[in-house]
Amino acid sequence: MHIQEEYSERHVLSLTVSNEAGILARIAGLFTARGYNIDSLTVADITPDHAISRITIVTSGPPKVIDQIIAQLDRLVPVHKVTDLTDNGPFVERELALVKVAGVGEDRIEALRLADVFRAKVVDTTIESFIFEITGTTDKIDNFVALMRQIGLVEVGRTGVVGLIRGKEPN
Amino acid sequence: MAEKSGADILVECLIDLGVEVVFGYPGGAVLPIYDALFNHPKIRHVLVRHEQGATHMAEGYARSTGKPGVVLVTSGPGATNAVTGITDALMDSIPMVVITGQVPTQLIGTDAFQEADTVGITRHCTKHNYLVKSPNKLASVIHEAFHIATTGRPGPVVIDIPKNVQIATAPYEKPETFEHASYRPQTKADPAAIASAVEMLAAARRPIFYTGGGVINSGPEASTLLREIAALTGAPVTSTLMGLGAYPASAPQWVGMLGMHGTYEANWAMNKADLIVCVGARFDDRVTGRLDAFAPNAKKIHIDIDRSSINKTVEVDLPVIADVASALTDMIALWKDRGHKAADLSEWWARIDGWRARNCLAYPDSHEEIMPQEAIAQLYKASRSAKDVIITTEVGQHQMWAAQHFGFDEPNKWLTSGGLGTMGYGFPAAIGAQVGNPDSLVVCVAGDASIQMNIQEMGTATQYRLPVKIFILNNEYMGMVRQWQELTYESRYSNSYSDSLPDFVKLAEAYGWTGIRIEGPQELEAGIRQMIDTPGPVIVDCRVAKLSNCFPMIPSGAAHTEMLLDPSQVEGIMSDEAKALV
Numbered sequence A: 001m002h003i004q005e006e007y008s009e010r011h012v013l014s015l016t017v018s019n020e021a022g023i024l025a026r027i028a029g030l031f032t033a034r035g036y037n038i039d040s041l042t043v044a045d046i047t048p049d050h051a052i053s054r055i056t057i058v059t060s061g062p063p064k065v066i067d068q069i070i071a072q073l074d075r076l077v078p079v080h081k082v083t084d085l086t087d088n089g090p091f092v093e094r095e096l097a098l099v100k101v102a103g104v105g106e107d108r109i110e111a112l113r114l115a116d117v118f119r120a121k122v123v124d125t126t127i128e129s130f131i132f133e134i135t136g137t138t139d140k141i142d143n144f145v146a147l148m149r150q151i152g153l154v155e156v157g158r159t160g161v162v163g164l165i166r167g168k169e170p171n
Numbered sequence B: 001m002a003e004k005s006g007a008d009i010l011v012e013c014l015i016d017l018g019v020e021v022v023f024g025y026p027g028g029a030v031l032p033i034y035d036a037l038f039n040h041p042k043i044r045h046v047l048v049r050h051e052q053g054a055t056h057m058a059e060g061y062a063r064s065t066g067k068p069g070v071v072l073v074t075s076g077p078g079a080t081n082a083v084t085g086i087t088d089a090l091m092d093s094i095p096m097v098v099i100t101g102q103v104p105t106q107l108i109g110t111d112a113f114q115e116a117d118t119v120g121i122t123r124h125c126t127k128h129n130y131l132v133k134s135p136n137k138l139a140s141v142i143h144e145a146f147h148i149a150t151t152g153r154p155g156p157v158v159i160d161i162p163k164n165v166q167i168a169t170a171p172y173e174k175p176e177t178f179e180h181a182s183y184r185p186q187t188k189a190d191p192a193a194i195a196s197a198v199e200m201l202a203a204a205r206r207p208i209f210y211t212g213g214g215v216i217n218s219g220p221e222a223s224t225l226l227r228e229i230a231a232l233t234g235a236p237v238t239s240t241l242m243g244l245g246a247y248p249a250s251a252p253q254w255v256g257m258l259g260m261h262g263t264y265e266a267n268w269a270m271n272k273a274d275l276i277v278c279v280g281a282r283f284d285d286r287v288t289g290r291l292d293a294f295a296p297n298a299k300k301i302h303i304d305i306d307r308s309s310i311n312k313t314v315e316v317d318l319p320v321i322a323d324v325a326s327a328l329t330d331m332i333a334l335w336k337d338r339g340h341k342a343a344d345l346s347e348w349w350a351r352i353d354g355w356r357a358r359n360c361l362a363y364p365d366s367h368e369e370i371m372p373q374e375a376i377a378q379l380y381k382a383s384r385s386a387k388d389v390i391i392t393t394e395v396g397q398h399q400m401w402a403a404q405h406f407g408f409d410e411p412n413k414w415l416t417s418g419g420l421g422t423m424g425y426g427f428p429a430a431i432g433a434q435v436g437n438p439d440s441l442v443v444c445v446a447g448d449a450s451i452q453m454n455i456q457e458m459g460t461a462t463q464y465r466l467p468v469k470i471f472i473l474n475n476e477y478m479g480m481v482r483q484w485q486e487l488t489y490e491s492r493y494s495n496s497y498s499d500s501l502p503d504f505v506k507l508a509e510a511y512g513w514t515g516i517r518i519e520g521p522q523e524l525e526a527g528i529r530q531m532i533d534t535p536g537p538v539i540v541d542c543r544v545a546k547l548s549n550c551f552p553m554i555p556s557g558a559a560h561t562e563m564l565l566d567p568s569q570v571e572g573i574m575s576d577e578a579k580a581l582v
Helices: A023-033 A063-074 A106-117 A138-151 B006-016 B028-038 B051-065 B077-091 B118-122 B135-150 B163-167 B191-203 B213-217 B220-233 B264-272 B324-337 B346-356 B372-383 B397-405 B426-436 B455-463 B479-488 B504-510 B521-533
Strands: A009-018 A040-045 A052-061 A079-084 A091-102 A121-126 A129-136 A153-158 A162-165 B003-005 B021-024 B044-047 B069-073 B096-102 B128-131 B156-162 B169-171 B207-211 B237-239 B254-257 B275-279 B299-304 B318-321 B389-393 B441-447 B469-474 B514-518 B538-543
Touching: A009 A023, A009 A063, A009 A162, A023 A040, A023 A052, A023 A063, A052 A063, A052 A162, A063 A079, A091 A138, A106 A121, A106 A129, A106 A138, A129 A138, A138 A153, B003 B006, B006 B028, B006 B135, B006 B163, B006 B169, B021 B051, B021 B426, B028 B069, B028 B096, B028 B163, B044 B426, B044 B455, B051 B069, B051 B077, B051 B096, B051 B426, B051 B455, B069 B077, B077 B096, B077 B118, B077 B156, B096 B118, B096 B135, B096 B163, B118 B128, B118 B156, B128 B135, B135 B156, B135 B169, B156 B163, B191 B275, B191 B299, B191 B318, B191 B324, B207 B220, B207 B264, B213 B220, B213 B324, B220 B324, B237 B264, B254 B264, B254 B397, B264 B346, B275 B324, B299 B324, B372 B397, B372 B441, B372 B469, B372 B521, B389 B397, B389 B426, B397 B441, B397 B469, B397 B479, B426 B441, B426 B455, B426 B469, B455 B504, B469 B521, B504 B514, B504 B538, B514 B521, B521 B538
Parallel strands: B021 B044, B021 B069, B069 B096, B096 B156, B128 B156, B207 B237, B207 B275, B237 B254, B275 B299, B299 B318, B389 B441, B441 B469, B469 B538, B514 B538
Antiparallel strands: A009 A052, A009 A079, A040 A052, A091 A129, A091 A153, A091 A162, A121 A129, B003 B169
């Protein structure tokens, strides 16, 4: 007997939640308990009184599973609202990465040139290294990191995706 | 305002919330609460013998009275012992509030004596849980916890209270009614969905109501409304295990339970229906059988208060997100308003009667051995003399035989562990039901194996003079395990024989109960009569045929139309695909 894999698609979900102890464990645990995927997850409070946080989750699964994920998230007591940005688009998504690259001579110049093409900023430098700050979609960052790997990538830190619906209305 | 200790605030909140009884077990981290209870005789405390027992008692109390069950246990092992019952309540949507003691806040995270991460452990087996770190928050959390446990789709809520928070003081005033910031369950259906549902129902020629525990959770009114809409439409009614009693088993439109051990007529009617109206059920795998062969030609309406139940396993044509009673009220009003009359379903009923004629619940007669089905049928017959009967069960063959052969005409009279399938549920649930219904005849139908999983609660029944009856169908096997081994593993009975069983009659006597042994068919009727007529608690050790199987049965991975009706259809082996299913 073999176990079949299912067709799966990527969705960006944006949640507002009460900023209370355990909320992140509650959400992350729901994904593990029900066997859903998390590709990235970001969280920070977004109101002046720190009462509400926005959590952005990039997940993947068959459309039916994505519907279930939304319904399951929605019934958690501290969850205020769940929006599927992918289904309610168009939307903007951004991720920030810090990319450390080491090298001298031509490599150093090439790294700077590529950083310019990708609109990455130099936020730290030594004679033999740079840290670039780059913002963009997940794809763009993947591409930049892949190029830097050929030059002398040391390490990468990424924030995961945040996103908002385009236009004047809230999510 | 005079300040009160956290423990006093807790007890006053319970009184303000109308709590009459708490099932619990003391320990170091809840001593302040126990001291507060000592001074508040208004709340009755039932001292259990094991914390799992407390949770099932609370479930039995809740399911039979409609009120939330309340549990009080200590930190660490007290809380972890409660986890099975909490999970059971989550799976079967039982309103329950579990108060756990915790080590003082300054010791949390230090691996202190009897410390366990209770909120971490119970996060995914509760509807919601709380760790209360300040006595100022205690009152609002307790009131909120009861609100969450009892509204929407009911479920268990855990409140973890560190010992220093029980001692520290804060002002207490009964909280005003509040609006929760994010928790607002939808109870009223979208009128457009109601209108579509009514039109679909009016147009159907082969409709069936598939009802579940949600009808019972919605309250007695929902059962009345279900009877009304069934009468208006003339459609057959089937139910899940959890929903038995919402629609009377004695009514002509009742076609019996559906699913794995449901009736032939219920499963065939589901398969051939053109419209299934699912009312407060959730298309569980025990009900649907093989998904791609489930009700292939039926439109499906799904009435459920929990949106996440919609399209979870079976895609439906029309979701109606609402409380059952509210949705049925709206549907009945609109049905009458639009002047709909019951369609001519005589052709559909003729087919159903054809399936009924298979007499699928028939079992072989025996003069030497007691057939377990016959024991249940006799129990049903004899218990009709009692003015109110509540049946609880453990989990296994006896549970299915009870579901098949005992007729339930009212809701809240049938208490069983459906979703989690917890052996050890039935006996403590019977104690809880008896606490909530002191004048009812409460019988736990048990197996010889599952009764041993919480048998220590006999002491609880003795202590509180609760006249519960335990009716053991003793076949010296974990019967359902043995049955699956017979069907799937060529009768290799690996570890399913109940060796070294206690003498249940002597055990009864040891606890001050009455013990009755029934050894043959000629003793059955008198033995059951004696059980019912004995005023105190009774164990009946009813020796039944050892190798009986529970039929009909839809084997794993089979469709509704592939029911096994009797042993001659059993092959004794299964494909790996079927073996891999639950």
